[in-house]
Amino acid sequence: EDQxxxxxxxxxxxxGESSSLNCSYxxxxxxxxxxxxxxxxxxxxxxxxxxxxxxxxxKERLKATLTKKESFLHITAPxxxxxxxYLCAVGFRYSGGGADGLTFGKGTHLIIQP
Amino acid sequence: DAGVTQSPTHLIKTRGQHxxxxxxxxxxxxxxxxxxQVLGQGPQFIFQYYEKEERGRGNFPDRFxxxxxxxxxxxxxxxxxxxxxxxxxxxASSRRQGSQETQYFGPGTRLLVL
Numbered sequence: 001e002d003q004x005x006x007x008x009x010x011x012x013x014x015x016g017e018s019s020s021l022n023c024s025y026x027x028x029x030x031x032x033x034x035x036x037x038x039x040x041x042x043x044x045x046x047x048x049x050x051x052x053x054x055x056x057x058x059k060e061r062l063k064a065t066l067t068k069k070e071s072f073l074h075i076t077a078p079x080x081x082x083x084x085x086y087l088c089a090v091g092f093r094y095s096g097g098g099a100d101g102l103t104f105g106k107g108t109h110l111i112i113q114p
Numbered sequence: 115d116a117g118v119t120q121s122p123t124h125l126i127k128t129r130g131q132h133x134x135x136x137x138x139x140x141x142x143x144x145x146x147x148x149x150x151q152v153l154g155q156g157p158q159f160i161f162q163y164y165e166k167e168e169r170g171r172g173n174f175p176d177r178f179x180x181x182x183x184x185x186x187x188x189x190x191x192x193x194x195x196x197x198x199x200x201x202x203x204x205x206a207s208s209r210r211q212g213s214q215e216t217q218y219f220g221p222g223t224r225l226l227v228l
Contacts, residue, residue, distance in 0.1 A: 004156075032214065043118075043204050043219035044157065051214070087156055091215070099170025100208070100215045101147065104156030 002027040006088050006105035013112050016077045021108045023088030024070040031091035033071045034102060035064050038085045047073075047086075078112045085109045116141070118207050118220035126226045127195050135190045135223045139207030145169075146188040147217060148180055149204040157204055163188055200227045 007022045025033065032051055036044035048057045050066035057064050061082065063074040073086055089102040119138045127133050139146050145164045149157035159172040163182035182188045186207075192199055202224050206217035 032216075034216070036219070041202075041222075041224070043221045046216060046218055049214070049216055089156070099147075099162035099164070099168075100145075100210070100217075101159040101162060101170055101172070102149075102157070102217060103159070106154070106156050 002090055002092055002103045004088055004090055004103055004105035006086075006108050008108060009106065010109040011111070013075075013078055013110070015079060015112055015114050018074070018076045018078070020075070021073040021086055021088075021110070022070060023073070023105055025088075025090050026069075027090045027092060027103070029092065031093055031100060033066050034089040034091065035071070035073055036087040036089065038087055038107070040085075044087055075110070078110075080112045080114050083110055083112045118205055118218055120203075120205050120220040120223050122223060123221065124224045124226075126228065128228050129195055129197060131195050131227075133192050133195060133225060135192075135203050135205075135225075136187065137190070137205030137207075137220060138187045139205075140209075140218055143207035143209045143218075144186050145208045145210065145215070146182055146186065147206045147208070148188070148190045149206065149219075150174075151202040151204055151222070152200075160190070195227045197227050200225060 035047040038044045048064040085107040087107045089104040147162040148160040151157040161180045162170045166182045177193045202222040204222045205220045208217045
């Protein structure tokens with residue numbers, strides 16, 4: 001069974017204090033490792049997709065990396081507007097109907113204090 | 115371009131009732147997926163539809179059903195509502211490009227069952 005574990009569950013940082021969020025996964029046949037940002041009461045907002053170990057992607061203050069067993073979301077010099085829940089998900093495909101679904105972790109609740 | 119839209123935004127029902135949630139995908143996207151997110155958890159996969167056919171189903175009871183229309187919009191139906199069905203219901207649309215597919219989420223429908 002596919003599993004996604006995110007750590008820490010919650011993280012409080014000062015503005016400008018860089019850190020990393022972890023996503024470890026066990027999956028048969030990875031079809032992408034996805035990072036989403038979710039603000040309270042809203043739908044997840046797509047950030048990155050990584051497909052192979054060693055791959056890295058950047059967007060503003062965020063950088064995602066992937067190994068064979070885990071992914072990291074690095075946040076450099078964060079600002080209060082980066083406060084949100086960050087969700088990690090692995091893509092899977094149903095062998096029967098061919099659906100592509102996502103298995104999510106519980107997320108990391110990030111608070112950036114001014 | 116408009117993103118994924120969902121209606122209604124909020125809904126209150128009582129146990130035993132039936133509910134219908136609606137979703138319009140991003141223009142050009144033929145695949146729609148439904149997820150349930152309870153408070154403090156990541157979204158959980160319910161269904162995926164592609165070209166009006168069900169392509170995959172998560173671990174949800176038969177009380178949950180869905181369909182997709184010729185314009186690729188979709189409805190999620192839940193019968194005999196239980197208190198535990200209270201959650202944020204998310205719709206995601208996607209377009210497969212080769213082996214890669216990214217799901218983009220709508221704002222969700224918040225369902226409260228009393």
